[in-house]
Amino acid sequence: MTRSTTLIPVSPIRFIGELPSVHVIENRLQMFLRTLRALKQDNNLTAVKLNPHKIPNWRELIEKPDRLKIERRALRYLELLGNKSGMAHLNSDAKVKLAPLRGGLPVSRIETEHEADEIAAALHAEMPWMARATEEVWHGLRASALEGLPGLWFHPLVLVGSPGIGKSHWARRLAHHLAVPATTIEATGEPGSFSLVGTQKGWGNASPGKLVHTVLSEQHAGPLVIVDEVEKTGEVTSTKGSRHTLTDALLPLLERMTAQAWECPYFQIRFDMSWVNWVMTANSRHGLPSPLQSRCVVLDLPGLTPDQLRAFAEIEGKRRALPDPALGALMDVFDCGAISSSELSLRTVSRMLDRAQTLANRPPLN
Template structure:
């Protein structure tokens, strides 16, 4: 099914078509003044020309021309200022065109719909039940409150590597039918990657949050931040520090997220409908201000039985023959017997390999 949506204004930008050029506006105002004075002169001959031979050029003086130009410039300055993007270059302003008319957010219509989403997610990854439950209650609450979109509390999933925290977040976005964007806090300047960098930095650009809204034309993505506890700081040549936590805090608070300002475009946007899933391998290194704004869940390691269920579910979903599923399960069981528990990443690669082999044609 296609998820219902609601369109929200999203930004304070005012799009104005066909803003006139200064020369055209000056000419229009000059012509209008000329027509008015000609009409006056026709009613009362000689007033405008002071007894001289009437000419249309006598109706507009140099002082009139200067005054018209000043007024035209003030009018265009106010018009450009009212758009909210007068400070942007033409190319950057054009990139904001998708915001015209607002952007949609996904909406849950009934509590039964929320139940179906949670049930589907739980069937795929039952060991992630604590996280699924938080989302489930958030979706049901969105329905009961009659919200225009869907929301759940920001999540921090704490657990060993390879138990499927990021995979669960991606599957959540799939079942919600919303876009997603991912950030690896260890492999990139996470703060800039998320929100962007303002002009003046050599790497100035919009962040993934804004890029996703513009590319997907959607204002309610699932934002996944992996290994959030390992995010480093970015320091400018002037000595100012930029941390991921500093970038996140105004976005995690709904009231401040409603008027969040993009550092690159310098426009205000409603980011309060973005939903957040962060992952961490431990609580060590997680800042207290971040923890206070999120639901933090400690997740256990996977058991062999849970891994076998995952293989069965994924294998059937990929359309693998039962022999391929059984072979993968046997291989996993041998690893477990040897005293090691494979991660979901390893199992996913095994399933990829089994799928490739199953699709390979055999020479006759």
């Protein structure tokens, strides 16, 4: 699935190309000075007729003070050239990692309200119990089309509901229908702030976070970031006593104005992250920081009914192209009441689909 895209400048850094070495610059300046002095010594010579490689007495034309001055000027020139790029503080490996930013990166856009309607309809058909979340995204997509935005954008979402109702699955399907890359942050599985935005150089495991990594590896400036169980994130304290939380890392990225000039802790350069969209999940509102709630649309979602799960299993089974006998057997499990309502969740149904798919693809025994 593809969508129209717009190319945007993601960072103010400038790619100047391969910088010449100090030795090359010194040779150029020395040759220029020799030529200039040779022309002054002999009025019969002209720059056109003079072969710079056959200058008379060329060794005597430049003395030790001249060489020292040329060396200083060559170093200063390289310093100014590096500062102009905004990458003077980076080593060659870091500059290679940033190479995808040359010329800008695309963001997906919604051209018409009808296109927004089609996305919402397709998502709702797959997971109708997520209607409130789908509707919120739908309004954002229609607004993006009406305002003629270069990319698509909707308010950051926090989906609150019991485990197993498909909050993360819905977010991944949303990324599929939007035709944008997605990355997932497990707020409880690792230091969330470091996983999201990375760590500064100087830390033992310094690296760019998943956000920047996704932008660079997918070469797309508008991915969807999914943060699971955001209410359970903890905090990390450095040896110097500084405190790092996922909420602190998220807040500047959730505000579009600050996201436009967000600075990566690892590369220490600015990125335009204003076209990144956010879907966070939580099992309850308890533990959700107030600053986070104030910047997001928080939606309380209902639990699933057996009929909704059966419908999901049928739709997902057809999407996976399960053979009719396998799909029919799966439907029989629901219809005969072999599984109690308390045992049902989207995770359970997904495992049942995985098992049915494995059995359907198993080669026949001779």
